[in-house]
Every structure is written in C-alpha cells, then in structure tokens.
Amino acid sequence: MNACLFVGLDVHKKSISWCAKRSDGKVFGEGSVKANRQSLAQWVRNFNEPWIGAMEATLFTGWIYDYLKPHAEQLKVAHPLMLRAIAASKKKNDKVDAGKIADCLRADLLPECYMAPAEIREMRRELRFRNLLVGEAVKMKNKISGVLMEVGAEYNKEKLHRRKYFNELLESLDSDVAPQSVIRMLKMSRGHLEFFSAGQKSLVKSLQDDIRLSDRVARLRTIGGVGEVLALTWALEVGEPERFRTVGQALSYCGLTSPQRESAGVNKRAPISKQRNKHLQTILVEAAKLGPRYNPQLKAVHDRETAKGNKNRATLAVARKLVAYLLAVDKSGKDFEPREVNM
Numbered sequence: 001m002n003a004c005l006f007v008g009l010d011v012h013k014k015s016i017s018w019c020a021k022r023s024d025g026k027v028f029g030e031g032s033v034k035a036n037r038q039s040l041a042q043w044v045r046n047f048n049e050p051w052i053g054a055m056e057a058t059l060f061t062g063w064i065y066d067y068l069k070p071h072a073e074q075l076k077v078a079h080p081l082m083l084r085a086i087a088a089s090k091k092k093n094d095k096v097d098a099g100k101i102a103d104c105l106r107a108d109l110l111p112e113c114y115m116a117p118a119e120i121r122e123m124r125r126e127l128r129f130r131n132l133l134v135g136e137a138v139k140m141k142n143k144i145s146g147v148l149m150e151v152g153a154e155y156n157k158e159k160l161h162r163r164k165y166f167n168e169l170l171e172s173l174d175s176d177v178a179p180q181s182v183i184r185m186l187k188m189s190r191g192h193l194e195f196f197s198a199g200q201k202s203l204v205k206s207l208q209d210d211i212r213l214s215d216r217v218a219r220l221r222t223i224g225g226v227g228e229v230l231a232l233t234w235a236l237e238v239g240e241p242e243r244f245r246t247v248g249q250a251l252s253y254c255g256l257t258s259p260q261r262e263s264a265g266v267n268k269r270a271p272i273s274k275q276r277n278k279h280l281q282t283i284l285v286e287a288a289k290l291g292p293r294y295n296p297q298l299k300a301v302h303d304r305e306t307a308k309g310n311k312n313r314a315t316l317a318v319a320r321k322l323v324a325y326l327l328a329v330d331k332s333g334k335d336f337e338p339r340e341v342n343m
Contacts, residue, residue: 004073005047008101009055010094011035011064017094018043020051021102030095035060037067044071054105056080057113066118078104081275082111116239123207124236128279130203137196143189151178166190207232222335223325225291225298233283234326241330250327255281256320272316288318297338298322 005028010017016035020028033043053068054076055061061077069075078101089096104110116124141161148155153173159165170183178186208217208228213235220231244250251257255276261268292299301321305314329336 005049005051006102006106007047007051007053007072008098008103008105009053009064010098010101011055011058011060012094013060015094016040016064017098019095019098019102020047021099021106023106025103025106027099030098032094035064040064040067044068047071052076052105054078054101054110054112056083056101062118062121065115076105076110076112077115079111079113114239114243119212120236120239123210123213126203127207127232127236130200131279133196133200133203137193137200140189140193140196144186144193147182147185147189151182153177161193163194204228204232207236216330219329219333219335220326223322223329224295224336224338225287225293225322226326227287230283230287230322233280234330237277237280238330241327244327247324247327250323251320253277253280254284254319254323256284256316256323284319284322285315287322288315291318291322295338 005020005022007018007020012035014035015032017030017032019030022028029046033039050073052074053072055064055078057077057080065075065077083101083104089100101110144166145157145160148160153169155169156165160169170186173183207213213232216235217228217231220226220234221228238244238250238253241250244253248257252273253276255273255278257273258271259273288298292302298318298321302314302318305317308314325336
C-alpha cells in the first residue's frame with residue numbers, strides 16, 4: 001500500500017478530474033481527462049507504478065469502473081452521501097473534490113459501497129427498464145379509462161382492458177357519445193398498452209430463462225408468496241447475498257427499517273429511511289400485501305400484527321419476514337422448507 005499511488009477521480013458526464021497522491025500526501029499529479037475510452041487509455045499510461053483508485057458512485061461510474069479496473073491494483077467506489085459528510089469543504093470544485101477523494105482513500109476513510117459484477121449490472125439494467133414499461137402501461141390504462149369517463153361512456157371496469165371486450169366496446173360506442181377523435185385516442189392508447197405489456201413480459205421471460213439466473217430464481221420461488229418478479233428483483237438488486245452478514249443489514253438496504261435518533265438518553269425512531277434500494281422496497285411492499293394468501297407463515301405474521309391494530313405495520317412485518325426468507329435461501333443455496341405454523 002505504501003508503494004502505491006492513491007488516485008481520486010471526480011467523475012462527470014464529459015470529463016473526469018483526477019488527483020494522484022503518495023501515502024505521505026504529496027501530490028504526484030493532477031488534471032482532467034475526457035470521459036471516453038480512448039482518452040482513458042492514454043491517461044493510464046501516465047502511471048508507471050501501481051495505483052489504487054476511487055470514485056464517487058454516479059450514473060456514469062459503471063463503464064469507467066469496468067474499463068479502469070484491469071489497470072489498477074484496486075478500484076473502489078464511494079457512497080456519495082457518506083463521502084459528502086467526510087469531504088465537506090468550503091471550497092468546492094472538481095480539482096478539490098478529486099484531491100479529497102484521494103485523501104480519503106490513502107487515509108483509509110473512504111466510505112466504500114458495493115459494486116456488483118458487470119453481468120449482474122447488465123441484467124439489472126434490463127429489469128429496471130421493465131419497471132419503466134410497466135409504469136407506461138399503467139398510464140395507458142388510466143388514459144383509456146379517463147377518456148371514456150370524459151365522454152360519459154359506460155363500460156365494465158373489470159373487463160375494460162381485455163382485448164375482446166375493448167373491441168366490442170369501440171364498436172358499440174355511438175358517434176354522439178364518442179366522436180372519431182376519441183376513437184383514435186382509444187385505439188392509440190390500446191396499441192401502446194399492448195406494446196408495453198408485451199415488452200415487459202418478454203424482458204421478464206428472457207431474464208428468468210437466463211442460465212446465469214435460472215437456478216437461483218427457481219430456488220427463491222420455492223418460498224410461498226415469491227413470484228418471478230420479486231425473485232428476479234432480489235437476485236439482481238442484491239447481487240451477492242454474502243455481503244449481508246445479518247438480516248438487519250439486508251432490511252436496512254431494502255428500506256424496511258427506521259433510522260435511530262438517540263440523544264441525552266432519549267431514544268427515538270424516525271419514519272422509514274429514504275436511504276434504501278427503492279426498487280427492492282417497492283416490490284417487497286407489494287409482495288407483502290399478497291404474500292399472506294399463499295404462505296401460512298406470512299399469514300401468521302400478518303394476523304399477529306393486524307391484531308395490534310395497524311395494517312401498515314403488519315405489511316412491513318410481512319415484508320421483513322420475506323427478506324429473512326429470501327436471504328436464508330439465497331445464502332444457503334437450498335430450497336425453502338417451511339415449518340409448521342401453530343394456529
């Protein structure tokens with residue numbers, strides 16, 4: 001470590017500011033390089049000795065990390081919120097930020113965050129795109145309902161988005177109720193709905209059938225109440241389950257715990273933390289509302305918490321139990337074996 005250079009990288013969309021320091025804090029070099037592979041290839045030739053690099057986690061960090069990792073002894077990614085607290089300074093610019101990152105790295109104070117393998121990040125990108133398609137499909141459904149309500153057309157809410165019923169409804173609409181502009185909007189919205197729905201189903205199927213994920217997803221789905229989307233989301237957002245030593249760490253990552261505030265012997269709990277993986281939190285809460293229907297263990301947890309008079313806390317309790325099950329199955333590599341529930 002003492003013989004290495006410590007390089008801080010302040011990453012932006014078009015440029016990367018860098019600062020290289022020795023273990024005693026002396027600056028070896030600093031400057032700026034364009035954020036493209038050709039410029040980075042020329043930049044790494046400046047180092048004729050081993051170096052350790054660090055950068056802040058941003059939208060652009062992934063490809064830079066993958067490109068530079070083979071050239072560095074170690075390459076670390078810093079948690080942006082925690083790094084901001086450590087490297088607070090009155091004077092702030094790209095040059096100073098790169099130097100601060102290098103100082104945190106050489107002093108072993110860098111708040112390192114987990115960087116998933118490239119293949120996991122690639123599949124995670126697809127799954128998050130699927131979430132976007134689902135959101136757009138929901139918007140189209142709402143638009144169809146909204147247009148029909150605007151013109152006062154009667155329809156069956158439960159059957160509206162079925163293809164056969166929708167086509168029959170269009171044919172039955174009177175021109176006085178629904179002019180041609182409304183018909184065009186309904187047909188266009190229906191076309192977009194089918195496009196988004198087919199796209200998201202295709203993405204889920206391709207990910208579920210991927211040989212790198214299929215066995216893992218199949219094991220996770222042995223847990224009652226865990227469907228294909230929750231299993232895929234857990235596998236891709238968590239990455240390597242071994243990084244969580246305890247269930248509490250996994251719960252915190254999923255945003256199912258509240259931050260602690262203790263001062264002068266007074267201990268308080270704030271609302272659910274906003275520092276979480278929002279993708280996991282959302283799907284876990286949704287699964288916790290349906291899970292008790294398919295899993296006796298989850299139903300027992302839900303009934304026990306509901307009896308205390310708070311349905312929201314009951315949902316959170318079920319979500320926490322789901323995390324415990326998912327982590328145990330993922331770490332052990334074995335199918336879920338439910339225990340008998342004493343009713």
